[in-house]
Amino acid sequence: MTILDAVKSIETALPDAFEREYEFRGDITVVVNPAHIVEVCRYCRDTDGLRFDMCSGVTAIDYYPNEPRFALVYHLYSMRHNMSLELKVYLAGDEPVVDSVTGVYPSANWFEREAYDMFGIHFNNHPDLRRILMPDDWEGHPLRKDYPLGYETVQFSFNFDEVNKHKPYAKE
Amino acid sequence: MSISQMAPPATGTLEITDERQISATRRELVLNMGPQHPSTHGVLRVVLTLEGETIVATDPIIGYLHRGVEKIGETRRYAQFTPWTDRTDYVAAPQNNLGYILAVEKLCGIAAPERAQYWRVIMAELSRIASHLVWLGTHALDIGALSMSLYCFRERELILDIFERFCGARLTTNMMEIGGFSREIPEGLIDQIEHFLKVFPGYQQEYSDLLTANPIWIARTRGVGIIEPQAAIDYGLTGACLRGSGINYDIRKAQPYLVYDRLDFEVPLGTHGDVYDRYLVRMEEMRQALRIIRQCLDVVKDHKGPLMLNDSNYVIPPHDTVLRTAEDMQRHFVWVIKGFSPPVGEVYVGIEHSKGELGYYIYSDGSGVPYRLRIRSADFVNLQILPHFAQGAMLADAVALIGTIDIVLGSVDR
Numbered sequence: 001m002t003i004l005d006a007v008k009s010i011e012t013a014l015p016d017a018f019e020r021e022y023e024f025r026g027d028i029t030v031v032v033n034p035a036h037i038v039e040v041c042r043y044c045r046d047t048d049g050l051r052f053d054m055c056s057g058v059t060a061i062d063y064y065p066n067e068p069r070f071a072l073v074y075h076l077y078s079m080r081h082n083m084s085l086e087l088k089v090y091l092a093g094d095e096p097v098v099d100s101v102t103g104v105y106p107s108a109n110w111f112e113r114e115a116y117d118m119f120g121i122h123f124n125n126h127p128d129l130r131r132i133l134m135p136d137d138w139e140g141h142p143l144r145k146d147y148p149l150g151y152e153t154v155q156f157s158f159n160f161d162e163v164n165k166h167k168p169y170a171k172e
Numbered sequence: 173m174s175i176s177q178m179a180p181p182a183t184g185t186l187e188i189t190d191e192r193q194i195s196a197t198r199r200e201l202v203l204n205m206g207p208q209h210p211s212t213h214g215v216l217r218v219v220l221t222l223e224g225e226t227i228v229a230t231d232p233i234i235g236y237l238h239r240g241v242e243k244i245g246e247t248r249r250y251a252q253f254t255p256w257t258d259r260t261d262y263v264a265a266p267q268n269n270l271g272y273i274l275a276v277e278k279l280c281g282i283a284a285p286e287r288a289q290y291w292r293v294i295m296a297e298l299s300r301i302a303s304h305l306v307w308l309g310t311h312a313l314d315i316g317a318l319s320m321s322l323y324c325f326r327e328r329e330l331i332l333d334i335f336e337r338f339c340g341a342r343l344t345t346n347m348m349e350i351g352g353f354s355r356e357i358p359e360g361l362i363d364q365i366e367h368f369l370k371v372f373p374g375y376q377q378e379y380s381d382l383l384t385a386n387p388i389w390i391a392r393t394r395g396v397g398i399i400e401p402q403a404a405i406d407y408g409l410t411g412a413c414l415r416g417s418g419i420n421y422d423i424r425k426a427q428p429y430l431v432y433d434r435l436d437f438e439v440p441l442g443t444h445g446d447v448y449d450r451y452l453v454r455m456e457e458m459r460q461a462l463r464i465i466r467q468c469l470d471v472v473k474d475h476k477g478p479l480m481l482n483d484s485n486y487v488i489p490p491h492d493t494v495l496r497t498a499e500d501m502q503r504h505f506v507w508v509i510k511g512f513s514p515p516v517g518e519v520y521v522g523i524e525h526s527k528g529e530l531g532y533y534i535y536s537d538g539s540g541v542p543y544r545l546r547i548r549s550a551d552f553v554n555l556q557i558l559p560h561f562a563q564g565a566m567l568a569d570a571v572a573l574i575g576t577i578d579i580v581l582g583s584v585d586r
Contacts, residue, residue, distance in 0.1 A: 024517040025278055053405050056522065056553075059546045061535055073533070075520055075548075079405065079419070082426050086520065107408030110556050118242075133235040133585060142243055149247065 001049040003028050003083045009050065014040060029073075029086040034098050037074075037089050041104040044076055044085065052076035052085060055105035058112055060119040064145035068092040070121060074101070074108075091121065100126040118143035135170065200228065203567075207236045211314045211571040214581030218558070218574070225567045230559040234552075237585040245545030249511035250276050251350060251488070253545070258344035260547060261583035264303035266295045266335070267525045268583075269348035274429060275521040275532035276350055280486040280514045287477040288352030289430045290468045294365065295338065295347060296430075296523075297461040297468075301372070302331040303526035304454050311451075311575035312383065315392045320382065327375050330368050337361050351487030352480040357472075365469060369462055376458060383451070393448040397561050397573045400445060407557045410550050411528025412453045413577060417445035423524040437464050447576040454578075457526075486512045511540035527551045527578050547586055551579040 001009075007030055011018045017036030022029055032040050044052040057075040068090040077084045091098055100123035101108045112123045113132040120141035123129055131138065140147055155163045206217035215236035221229035241260055245253050257272045258265035270292055277283060284292070309324030332342040337358050339347040347353075383389045399409070404417040414421055422439040424432040440456035442449030481487045488507050489500040516538040522531040528550025535544040554577045562573050 025281065025519055027518070027520060029518070054408055056408055056410070056529060057520075057531060057533070057546070057548045059533060059544075059548075061544045073518075075531070075533075079421060084427075084520075086518075105408070106406045107553060107556060110552065131235075133238040135235070142240060149243075 001081060003085060006050050006083065006085065009047065010040065010043065014043060027086060029088050031088045031090070034089040034091055038099045038101055038104060040087060041101045045104055050078065051080045052078045054079060055107050058108050058115060060115045060121055062119060062143065062145045069094065070096050070119060072098065072115065072121065095120065095122065097122045097124060099124045102126055117141065120144065137170070199223065205570065212574055213310060213579055216574065216579065216581055220567070220570065222567060227562050227565050227567060227570065230562040232555055232558050234584050237581045239586070241586045242545055242547060245542055247541060249540050250514070250542065251511065254348065255344065255346045258346055259582060260549060260586055261527070261580050262343060263306045263580055264299045264526050265343065265345045266299040266347055267523065267530065269346065270296050271521060271523045271525065271530045271532050273348040273350055274523060275519055275534050278521055279517065279519045279534055279536055282351060282481060282486055284352040284481055285478045287472060287475045288479045290472045290475070291353060291357065292348060293430050293432065294465050294468045297464045298331050298334060300461050300526040301458050302328050304458050307454065307578045308379065314571040314575045315389070317383065317389065320379065323375070323378065327372065334361065334364055334368060337364060354480050354488060354491070356479065362469060362473060365465065369466060372462060380455065390448065392572060393446065393451060395446055396569050397447045397565065397576055398445050399557060399561050403560060404445070407560065408553045409528065409557060411525065411554065412450050412457065413528065413554050413557070415439065416442035416450035416453050418443055423522055423529060429523060435464050435467050447572050450576050486514065513538055513540050525550050528554055549583040549586060551577065552584045555579055555584055
């Protein structure tokens with residue numbers, strides 16, 4: 001089964017979930033309805049001829065200020081058939097919520113924590129949704145496009161106290 | 173008052189006031205390991221929950237070396253980002269360069285000339301050996317074989333010297349360029365690599381003699397940290413962690429990039445999925461890397477082809493025509509000041525890094541900087557298995573388990 005047959009198979013089996021597909025430089029991406037992402041992942045993993053048994057990445061894109069604002073990209077790989085597939089879901093709003101795929105792919109655990117940490121996307125039914133790279137008390141989500149790109153003021157002896165006042169020291 | 177006159181300490185009067193300890197049937201100790209622990213290979217922090225000496229839960233806490241490389245990538249032009257990739261996995265910089273450059277080349281729809289591709293393979297495989305040497309030295313040091321680290325770092329110098337002659341830098345090499353290599357291969361480099369190929373097998377035999385049949389090494393590694401094949405796939409492991417469990421997946425074979433489809437090499441597989449098997453797999457990978465370099469050297473010795481792609485909008489123009497023709501001088505100016513604009517689209521390229529699958533995902537909106545640049549580092553994903561396979565292990569094995577994953581925190585935290 002080629003990757004195009006696999007896409008066709010998803011389209012016929014799950015017509016509600018399948019939105020469209022596109023191809024760029026040989027990579028096939030299937031756009032999926034966010035409400036059905038877990039269903040699609042389970043279908044991709046368990047169906048003969050697809051067997052996308054490895055999730056090698058989940059990442060997000062912020063399209064700010066456009067709507068839908070966020071996209072999640074899932075990279076799936078099939079060991080048995082040696083083919084890879086990208087699933088993409090578009091999420092609207094500033095505080096998007098989507099179902100977690102950790103039940104299907106345990107490897108998505110840290111990827112989704114990273115997406116939560118960096119983009120503020122919430123995952124339902126995630127076993128352990130907390131920040132992973134940034135400190136626990138960090139405010140904001142750094143990879144969002146509206147996150148300010150700040151620069152630190154150089155601290156000299158004449159302005160030491162003034163700069164020190166605004167430094168984001170760790171809180172208790 | 174002499175010691176003999178002192179009253180003996182009262183026994184059996186110790187009062188336990190901790191409610192939790194009284195009510196719980198299990199007595200657990202929470203032990204913090206890191207982030208400054210030398211066996212965590214950097215700044216990994218692991219919170220271990222122990223019952224006696226048995227580990228019942230592990231919580232790896234990462235992010236101490238997070239520098240926001242992905243965010244930096246969104247503000248740098250494509251060619252400017254290559255030095256940043258060195259600093260993610262800093263013990264295998266050429267392979268990081270390679271993954272990023274291949275992703276940009278795929279995005280632009282270009283490919284480097286054949287000779288440059290062979291040189292890329294040579295440098296990537298040398299860097300694989302260097303990275304495995306660092307792993308072997310530190311892993312053996314954690315377990316208690318101190319001398320291994322001295323030997324491994326000694327031989328790594330030979331490879332760093334080759335890098336230094338090739339590109340001027342030893343650690344953060346920044347050696348790959350979009351479209352190939354813009355400078356000619358330095359004289360004497362091939363002889364230096366030939367020398368390395370000649371002496372290294374003997375050195376590697378020394379490591380084997382010291383470790384492979386060493387009873388202490390076997391006692392510390394065999395049957396420890398077993399990863400079942402299904403768990404390895406479920407947790408998305410790649411590289412030696414996956415192949416140690418006997419699953420034959422090597423991106424160089426499955427989806428060949430560069431010229432790997434023309435080269436003859438084998439993919440070593442483990443059978444038990446324990447720490448010892450992963451050691452054997454990485455040792456054999458070094459031998460196979462030597463084979464690959466040998467075959468590439470034979471080709472590039474007499475290869476007179478170009479090293480840099482010329483006819484393209486995306487590649488820096490060659491130095492001599494920049495100085496002689498007005499068109500190339502203008503192109504050079506624009507390339508340096510403004511960068512180039514690849515087409516709109518998204519690409520994902522995964523390469524077989526020494527630690528596993530290193531993936532670069534670029535989403536381009538057609539401007540001169542990537543709209544979104546994602547680094548899928550292998551050890552970030554591989555580290556996820558730690559809570560799974562450390563459960564039920566002994567505390568003394570914790571360092572062996574962390575070492576066998578082969579993590580570099582610069583690459584985990586990015």
